[in-house]
Amino acid sequence: MRRTSSTTEPRTAAVAGTVLVAVLAGGCAAMPDSGGIGKVELSQGTVDKNLQVRVFPVGPVKGAKPEGLLNGFLDALTADESYDTARKYLTDEAAVHWNPDAGIQVLEANPTPRSNQTVTDTDTSFSIQVPGKVVAKVDDKHSYTFSGGQLDVDLPFTFVREKGGEWRIAKLPDGLIINQTNFRNSFRQVDRFFYAAQDPSAAGTTAVSAQDVLIADPVYLRRRIDTLTSAAKAVVAGPSDWLSPVVRTAFPTGATVDRVTVDEGRVAHVVLNGVELGNLTACRQMATQLFYTLADQGKGQVERLELKNPRGTGCQATSLDGPVNGPGALAGDAAARQYFQRAEDGVLMEARDTDGTAVRGPLGKPQPNKQPALGAIAVARDGERAAAISGNGHQLYSVALSDSASTMPEPLLSTPPRPGDRSEDALASPSWDGRGNLWVVDRDPQNRRVLMVRGSKVYTVPVDGLDGQVVQDLKVSSDGVRIALVLRNPAGARSLWLGLVVHGGTREAPTVRITGLRGAAPLLTEVASVSWAETDQLLVLGKENGRIQQLHYISTDGSPSSEASLQGGESMASAEASEFRADSPAQVPPVLARRASDGQIFRLINSQWREVNPNLRAASFIYPG
Structure with missing residues (x-):
């Protein structure tokens, strides 16, 4: 269950130069009293009841000049149907060769055609440019990339006058051109699911080392054109x-999809071509991928999935069949538990409604012999142990949360203190994946590195594509193959990036590196904290240049996961969410936050910050991971 969904927010849809306000069911839509070729009605379908504005395209008007023809074509691209009407604006040859599925260029503002000439009655060809700032692109696999208006384009269109005297578009870019408002109105984000690749170097190291788990891969699809198919x-x-x-x-x-239907019993029936389904294990793996992809659209439409080929061979999947490999399966049984460190002595407490209970073992007691309180702590996904950094930042411990552990163990890792060390020039940001690997950042200016600890062995993890930036903080996902990084550039700005964790080698000689870095929220220039909030989104506390600090949900493809940022983050030092995958909104663990000025801790419940206890002061307030 996603923490937030943009499909439940009121939207505005710009159509043919007018603005239509889409409201939730039970409301109304403000209709324009003038404008161009758009026709609007309330949706009667069940696929997307929250969005009621529908746009139907109108073909080219007889005698239309090139600029009017281009405006009509661009409006037709936003319509809730296939592109048959849009092709009527093209010559026969262009209609055959134009590929609308080649991708989408999302412009900052409405496309405004521009030409350096005026069309005359004797012209037989004409050219128009469509300039704009691209805020995002969607590729031919429906994957989104945010660019933040940093890319200027000038898209060329060529028109010819046909024998009947009518103008048509003869040359044009493949794909769609659409402004960001119409993009949100016409497309919705959908998660499709794939299995995390196996780590060849971890075989047999832990009980979950070979466990399959599904990972969300978000895509953008048309809203009301058979979204399940x-x-x-x-x-x-x-x-x-x-x-x-x-x-x-x-x-x-x-393998290709022949058809998808859903019956009244909420059973999805998927027929595949080009695949044998006689191997039951392989069939169930395919069915599970499809089930979570269709069921995750949040409409309650699918409770079971039957997968068949045209000969009737097949299998089925439900959420009860594979909870051990469903999305978020490696988040752990302790994913919804809350912990805080007492500010006065660093003792780790498991939070209750308004107070807390000290954890078992040495982390539940003040450090002996008046040693400094421990620094950052991260509880493992299973809740059985925790990683702790020493008060001086130079030792990393893995400590059992058990009565059998009476004293602090020997450190897993020690780094040398250096003259003139600052508190931030040390170990930081411990984080656990769901397979038992511990990650940490070493901020030593003379030896900056990312480290992974497996068992008692420490491995340096190369990070590709830093381009002069340095890793300040990290948070690894429970599946262990995606990692959020806070990078600092030479100017001091702290930005959010996502990377992929690629494992290799053997059990005796494992290899690991972080690659595929991409900006997850390019407009945020000062990221204070980040945590995984679901299998496909992050909770980020940060601010844009010149604005106040706020909480943001960010999808793993870099797109905002809600129409507006969460309020109330200005005074917070950190915020934390859980990867716990809930079946309903009521089961979603609340966002946790700690106030910067005094260390008071809060939970975000029903969109309101609730103080845990006015007498509690904490150094951190966290979920496992």
């Missing part, structure tokens, strides 16, 4: 280029 086709087609190095799919090359 579109989603099924997207998962069968394979993962995004970015995620593909760390995932695998059960679908063989050549």
Whole structure:
């Protein structure tokens, strides 16, 4: 269950130069009293009841000049249907060769055609440019990349006058051109799911080392054009280029979706072509990928999935069949537990409604012999142990949360103190993945590095593509193949990036590196904290240049996961969410936050910050991971 969904927010849709306000069911839509070729009605379908504005395209008007023809064509691209009407604006040859599925360029503002000439009655050809700032792109696999308006384009269109005297578009870019408001109105984000690639170096090291787990790979699909079939086709087609190095799919090359139907019993029936389904294990893996992809659309439409080929061979999947490999399965049984460190002595407490209980073992007691309180602590996903950094930042411990552990163990890692060390020039940001690997950042200016600890062995993790930036903080996902990094550039700005964790080697000689870095929220220039909030989104506390600090949900493809940022983050030092995958909004663990000025801790419940206890002061307030 996603923490937030943009499909539940009121939206505005710009159509043919007018603005239509889409409201929730039970409301109304403000209709324009003038404008161009758009026609609007309230949606009667059940696929997307929250968004009621529908746009129907109108073909070219007789005698239209090139600029009017181009405006009509661009408006037709936003319509809730296939592109048959849009092709009527093209010559026969262009209609055959134009590929609307080549991708989408999302412009900052409405496309405004521009020409350096005026069309005359004797002209037989004409050219128009469409300039704009691209805020995002969607590729031919429906994957989104945010660019933040940093890319200027000038898209060329060539028109010819045909024998009947009518103008038509003869040359144009492949794909769609659409402004960001119409993009949000016409497309919605859907998660498709793939299995995390196995780590060849971890075979047999832990009980979960070989466990399959599904990972969300978000895509953008048309809202009301058979979204279930579109989603099924997207998962069968394979993962995004970015995620593909760390995932695998059960679908063989050549498999295609024939049809998808859903009956009144909420059973999805998917028929595949080009695949044998006689191997029950392989069939169930495919069915599980499809089930979570269709069920995750949040409409309660699918409770079971039956997968067949045209000969009737097949299998089925439900959420009860594979909880051990469903999305978030490695988040752990302790994923919803809350912990805080007492500010006065660093003791780790498990939070209750308004107080806390000291954990078992040495972390539940003040440090002996008046030693400094421990620094950052991260509880493992299973809740059985925790990583702790010493008060001086130079030792890393892995400590059992058990009565059998009476004293602090020997450190897993020690780094040398250096003359003139600052508190931030040390170990920081411990984080656990769901397979038991511990991650940490070493900020030593003379030896900056990312480290992974497996068992008692420490491995340096190369990070590709830093381009002069340095890693300040990290948070690894429970699946262990994606990692959020806070990078600091030479100017001091702290930005959010996502990377892929690629494992290799053997059990005796493992290899690991972080690759595929991409900006997850380019407009945020000062990121204070980040945590995984679900299998496909992050909770980020940060601010844009010149603005106040706020909480933001960010999808793993870099797109905002809600229409507006969460309020109330200005005074917070950190915020934390859980990867716990809930079945309903009521079960979603609340966002946790700690106030910068006094260390008071809060929970975000029903969109309101609730103080845990006015007498509690904490150095951190966290979930496992």
